Amino acid sequence: MNIDNRIKFRHLTCFLEIARQRSFAKAADSLAVSQPAISKTLKELEEILGHPLFERGKGGVLLTAAGETFLRYAGPCVQALRDGVSVVRGSELQGGEVRVGALSTVESRLLPETIARLHARHGALVVQVAGGSSAQLLAQLKVGELDLVVGRMTDSPEIQGLIFEHLYSESMTLVVRAGHPLLALGEGALAQLADYPLVLPPAGTTIRKYADSLFVQWGIPLAAQRLETLSIALGRRYVLDSDAIWVAPQDAVRHDLAGGVLAELALGIREPGGSIGICYNGARPLPLAAQWFCTVLREVAAERATDEA
Structure with a gap:
């Protein structure tokens, strides 16, 4: 036809x-x-x-329903045409470009290592990274503005019609600055958690649902003072400069925990946190540069899983 x-x-x-x-x-x-x-x-x-x-x-x-179906094909079609124009005009003849949507949970460890290895292997490669909520990034993926999205699995309606590839599972934990008053109380700190400011993801985000689940399971009320943000950098700085408690993804704080800059509250509390993986639009073949990115990302994720075993 x-x-x-x-x-x-x-x-x-x-x-x-x-x-x-x-x-x-x-x-x-x-x-x-x-x-x-x-x-x-x-x-x-x-x-x-x-x-x-x-x-x-x-x-x-x-x-x-018809619009959802048409979107799966119209977005990749338009983006492929734009890519073709760029290639013919010579902007990508010497290298490649991959456009990645990255959720905050992968910004501190998984993504930097992946990009470093990519640049070590490919002399001319541009990696564009866009941040935002899962709903925003998946919407961009659907219309062809991104090649793939990396982060925590979401139950947002935006994921319908897309393909998700699991890489590993990541837990969440409660961390504070070194020397925090609660560290000396052991499990007795549980009763005092609500007395300190809390850093956690914004309401409505996928990662916030896991954070809320952690508090519900242990019957802990949310503190009246809260910083709600997806910014790992802001959350880290605020916790280091205050007595706040951070509900943090394990990868985001791994380096600081190992270096003694941050400390995990020894309460026996840890939320599984969900699946980290790659999301892409199956209606559009991945560009070569995006395929390179996925290959290296799988390598880094596999090594991370081995380290955790």
Whole structure:
């Protein structure tokens, strides 16, 4: 079956921007056109396809089932065309480029080691790393703005239609600065946890669900003073400069624990924390540079799992 020649590039870019922004007004601003023009272009595409692609919901514009299906192919198609233009123009003839979405849990150990090995093996390689929540990064992955996303497995609806490859499981733990008053209390510190500021991920994130689970299992109330952030750097600095308790991914604090800069509270508390892995769009073949990245990432993850055994 031939592609309907009525479908133009403007139809695809309009559709993808609405899917990314979840708003007709924001999509219009991003594409520098009027909102009526956006609505007209989308209506043309929907008439060509014979299905509505969006519906309005309380949280903004939502994809219909047909829209979800079309997104799996339209995003990679447009990105592949853009990649082809870049290659022909010569911007990538001498090397490769991989665009990675990275959740905060992999920024401190897994990703730096992977990138260092990649650059040691490939003389010309650009690695672009974007941060954000899992929902944001997976949405970018779906529309072709990222080649893959690395981090903790999520139950967000955004993962539907994508492929997740498990690499290893990572636990979460409670850590404080060296010399913290609670360290001398042993398991007796459990009753005083709520008296100290708490550092944990923002509500609604995948990693926060694991953090909340840890406190619920042990009947510990959340402290009234909290710093909620996905920034490993901010969480680390705040804990080092205060008496705060950090609900931290094990990888994020491993180096500081080994060096005695941070200390784990000896309460016998540790939340399994979920699966760390690679997420990618199966509707689009991975570019060569992204394949290199995945190969090295698997190597580093396998070594990490061996170290833990």
